[in-house]
Amino acid sequence: MSLAEERTFYPEAFLTRMQELLGDEYAAFRETLDRPSVQGLRVNTLKTSAEQLLQLAPFHLEPVPWVPGGFYFQAPERPGKHPYHAAGVYYIQEPSAMSVAEALQPERGDRVLDLCAAPGGKSTHLAALLQGTGLLVTNEPHPQRAKILSENIERFGVRNALVTNEMPDRLAERFPAFFDKILVDAPCSGEGMFRKDPDACGEWSPGHVTACAVRQLDILDSAAKMLRAGGTLVYSTCTFAPDENEGLIEAFLQKYEEFEVLEIHTFDHFAPGRPEWAAAGRAELEKTARLWPHRLRGEGHYVAHLRKTDGEPAPRRKEVKPVKIPPEALKSHRQFAEEALTTTPEGEFLLFGDNLYLVPSGLPDLKGLKVVRPGWHLGTLKKNRFEPSHALALGLHPDEIRHTVPLTADSPATLQYLRGETVTADSAKGWVVLTVDGFPLGWGKQSGGVVKNHYPKGLRWP
Numbered sequence: 001m002s003l004a005e006e007r008t009f010y011p012e013a014f015l016t017r018m019q020e021l022l023g024d025e026y027a028a029f030r031e032t033l034d035r036p037s038v039q040g041l042r043v044n045t046l047k048t049s050a051e052q053l054l055q056l057a058p059f060h061l062e063p064v065p066w067v068p069g070g071f072y073f074q075a076p077e078r079p080g081k082h083p084y085h086a087a088g089v090y091y092i093q094e095p096s097a098m099s100v101a102e103a104l105q106p107e108r109g110d111r112v113l114d115l116c117a118a119p120g121g122k123s124t125h126l127a128a129l130l131q132g133t134g135l136l137v138t139n140e141p142h143p144q145r146a147k148i149l150s151e152n153i154e155r156f157g158v159r160n161a162l163v164t165n166e167m168p169d170r171l172a173e174r175f176p177a178f179f180d181k182i183l184v185d186a187p188c189s190g191e192g193m194f195r196k197d198p199d200a201c202g203e204w205s206p207g208h209v210t211a212c213a214v215r216q217l218d219i220l221d222s223a224a225k226m227l228r229a230g231g232t233l234v235y236s237t238c239t240f241a242p243d244e245n246e247g248l249i250e251a252f253l254q255k256y257e258e259f260e261v262l263e264i265h266t267f268d269h270f271a272p273g274r275p276e277w278a279a280a281g282r283a284e285l286e287k288t289a290r291l292w293p294h295r296l297r298g299e300g301h302y303v304a305h306l307r308k309t310d311g312e313p314a315p316r317r318k319e320v321k322p323v324k325i326p327p328e329a330l331k332s333h334r335q336f337a338e339e340a341l342t343t344t345p346e347g348e349f350l351l352f353g354d355n356l357y358l359v360p361s362g363l364p365d366l367k368g369l370k371v372v373r374p375g376w377h378l379g380t381l382k383k384n385r386f387e388p389s390h391a392l393a394l395g396l397h398p399d400e401i402r403h404t405v406p407l408t409a410d411s412p413a414t415l416q417y418l419r420g421e422t423v424t425a426d427s428a429k430g431w432v433v434l435t436v437d438g439f440p441l442g443w444g445k446q447s448g449g450v451v452k453n454h455y456p457k458g459l460r461w462p
Contacts, residue, residue, distance in 0.1 A: 028294040037196035040095040043069035066266040067098040087439040088155040093121040096291045096298030101125035104234040108133040110180040118145035120152030127158040136161040157395040160360040163373035168222035186216040188237040192300025229311035242277035245302040250278040261287045262305040332386040340431040403432040420460040423451040
C-alpha cells in the first residue's frame with residue numbers, strides 16, 4: 001500500500017468532528033489531507049541573509065509570506081542533505097510552524113524561554129531574532145529529545161542559549177517572574193500533521209485529545225508563573241481540536257485574569273480563532289489564529305498571543321558568584337585562541353568537568369538543574385592543551401578565524417571532510433576551520449599539507 005493510499009484512512013471520529021465544525025468548508029479541508037505535505041526551510045540570519053542564500057542555493061525556493069527568510073522547497077530537492085545544512089546555514093522547518101516564533105517577536109536583550117523546545121526549530125528561530133543578545137533558555141523534558149535539541153542549537157551557531165532537560169513545574173520553582181517572553185509549543189494530538197506523519201493517526205483518539213488538553217493547561221500554569229508582569233507568551237499547537245486550542249485558552253484566561261489576548265502581527269495570512277468552539281465563547285478568542293491547510297500552503301496550526309498585564313514583581317535573587325576556574329585551564333584556552341582565532345572570546349567562563357563554556361550574560365544559578373548545555377561550548381581541556389569543540393567552529397564568524405581551508409559546496413574535498421576523511425590543503429600548521437562557501441563546517445588540524453579530520457564522528461556522512 002502506498003503512502004498516499006494510507007493517508008486516506010483517517011480516524012472516523014476525527015473526520016466526523018471536523019465535518020461538524022467546518023460545514024461547507026469541510027470538502028476543501030478533506031481534499032487537502034490526501035495531498036503531499038508542504039516542506040520548507042528558514043534562513044539562519046546569525047550566519048547569512050535571505051538574499052545571499054538565494055544567490056548561493058542550488059535549489060528552487062519560494063518565499064513563505066508570513067516569515068521573512070522562510071522558503072518553500074519541493075521534492076525531489078533535499079536541502080537537508082546539502083553541506084549548507086551541515087554548516088547551519090538554514091533549518092528545515094514546516095512553513096506553518098515558522099509562524100510561532102515570528103508571533104512572539106523577542107527583542108534584543110530579552111530573556112526568552114522556549115518551554116517545550118525539541119527538536120529546536122522554534123528555538124533556533126528565537127535565537128536568530130535575538131541576534132546573539134539576551135538569554136535564551138530552551139527546555140525539553142525528554143532526555144533523548146533534549147540531546148537532539150542541543151545538537152540543533154550547536155549547528156545553528158547559537159552562543160547565548162542555556163539548554164535544560166526539566167519538567168515545566170521544576171523550572172517554575174526556579175524562575176518566578178523571570179522571563180520577558182515565553183513560547184509554549186505544547187505537546188498535542190498532532191491532527192495538523194496527519195498528512196506529514198501518518199503514524200500520528202494511529203495514536204489519535206478522543207481520549208488522547210482530552211489528556212493532551214489537561215497536560216497543556218498544566219504546562220501553561222508553569223509558564224504563567226515564569227512570565228514577568230508586562231511580558232508576553234505565545235501558545236501554539238499543531239492540532240485542529242478546539243479542546244486544545246480555543247477551549248484551552250479560554251480555560252486559561254478564566255483561571256488567570258491578569259492575562260489578555262493580543263493580535264498576531266502576521267494575522268493577514270491566517271484565519272481568526274473561533275470563539276464559538278469554546279464553552280463560554282469569549283470574543284477575544286477571535287484574536288488567536290488558525291492556519292488551515294486548505295487556506296494556505298502549510299500544515300495545520302493554532303497560535304495565541306497573550307500578555308501578562310499584572311503580577312507579583314520578580315523576587316530578589318542571590319548574586320551568583322562566578323566559579324573559579326584553574327588558571328592553567330584558561331591559559332591553554334587563551335594560547336589556542338591566540339594561535340587559531342583573530343579574537344579571544346570574552347565573558348564569563350564555566351567549567352563542566354573538562355568542558356569549557358562561555359555562558360550567556362544574566363545566566364541564573366544552575367545548581368540542581370538538569371543542564372544539557374550551559375552556553376557556548378568552547379572545547380575540552382586535555383593534558384596541558386585545549387581541544388576546540390565543533391560548537392565553537394559553528395558559532396564563529398568568518399572574520400574571527402585566523403586560518404581557514406576554503407571549500408565549495410560542489411568540491412569533492414567537502415564531501416571527503418563530511419565523511420571524516422583527510423583533506424589535502426596548503427595552510428598554516430595547526431588548527432584550521434574548513435569552510436563551505438565561507439560558512440564554517442568544522443575543525444581540522446593541518447600538518448605537512450594534510451588536514452587531519454576533526455569532524456564529529458556522530459555527524460559524519462555515509
